Amino acid sequence: MKRKYIFVTGGVMSGIGKGITTASILRILESKGYSVTAMKIDPYVNVDAGTMNPVEHGEVFVTDDGAECDQDIGNYERFSGKSITKDNYLTTGKVYQSVINKERNLEYDGKCVEVVPHIPNEVISRIKKAGTVANSDFVLIEIGGTIGEYQNLLFLEAARMMNLKNPEDVLIVLVSYLPVPKTIGEMKTKPTQSASRLLNEAGIQPDIIVGRSSFPVDKIRKKKISTFCNIDPKDVISAPDADSVYEVPLLLNEEKIGERILKKLGMKPKKNQKGLVEWEKFVKRLKKVDKSVKIAIVGKYFKTGDFVLTDSYISIIEAIKHASWKMGYKEEITWLSSEKYEKDKGKLKELSSYDGVVIPGGFGARGIEGKINAISYCRKNKIPFFGLCLGMQLAVIEYARNVCGIENASSAEFSENPQNPVISAMSDQKELLEKKNYGGTMRLGAYDCELGKNTISYKAYKEKLISERHRHRFEVNNKFKEVLERKGLTIAGVNPDLDLVEIIEIKKHPFFVGVQFHPEFKSSPLNGHPLFNEFIKAATQKRS
């Protein structure tokens, strides 16, 4: 079979669930027996997402092979259960960088290198490469941003060129918004009509339109969209708001999006299709949970003006949900800004009303003293605590200061020459930092960790050697390992190659675990993640 390419574009406005739609189509096509991969193209000039503040662009998701990418890659992994590689993430910056490098290497044979066609050609060759690397039947390509924007035009141009060359192998999906203004009380299709026309202006006709709205798209509206956007009413797919994003594959499947895609590409469901049975069971299970578990996330990347932006921690939120559902609970997550625990330690008492506290990853000195105070409170008051990356480093600092009596224990990240750097820069990082060589240079991606027996972590993973994803420059300073251990800190996991501390725990506590890696990136909706599952278990026991 010739490989098929499905472009997913977004109309009217951003944030309407293009990523979840792409991830759902991925799951649906897989359920019909095909192998599918999905890629994301982001229109910004950054070469990857690694240099962006999460408040700007949401979480930076990390793949096994160390790409720092958009959170949608996380959605693709969560919905498909497969690991996605760096070939599946593209940005304008990355495309231009490689075209310019090729030009410098005389790879264009002395030709004049132009934005068109050389940039779309580079995009096309990378889309094809992603398909080859994944060896998949389908490649889904989600184009970031909204149509009509200047920034993503060259990616639409790539879609147009591919479609022109092999129309039988290419499909265009438009995910568009249908507002229901309160004052009118009726679903309006005009913005979607305009979005479709904007696509036409770029030389592209949508094959399928997914209508996102607060309500289902009814027959009349489907007919209207069909007439004005030049498609069959069967190709207008209703995608109303769902209680959980995990219901979306089921909703889209009911609307027969998979069948329509296959039909248009001249294909049939395969004989060995698994269907969505496992997914249906999971959605049923998550809808049944009634008892709640209260988890606080003490962080700093969630304020934007007057709004709380949870996108910065999306994988953590999802991992908490997966684990809670697995344990039969519904998650109740509260955002607490660490900075308030700096000014007023009295406020720490509020942590007692939660069943568990998570301190997520982060960068820079802002808010860290508040987090350290929160960790101290959790340690002393036996509140289940889970520290992720920076959260683990701060737990070590807290222990060094308050249990080992190492005054001014700190991290080399927070000041130039700390007196007692219990957290220090990894040896290969020092030079990079001096040269200000920041982009893509952290310790990134999957590394092994060997677990100690008789630890919470071993109990959770049930195996000795595990692999988790990383994104950091600093590590526990091994000079302090001896005193930390002597004073009762358990080093529960170590990277065997670098002798780098990966997990710390303390005993005589319901759950006090800090990890140098990011377990949240590998949590699956169907199974959760071993450490999150164990954390939520401890939290629910505190509850009862």
Ligand code: GLN
């Ligand atoms: N800032 C810390 C480091 O670079 C932690 C990074 C993180 O939390 N991802 O090591």
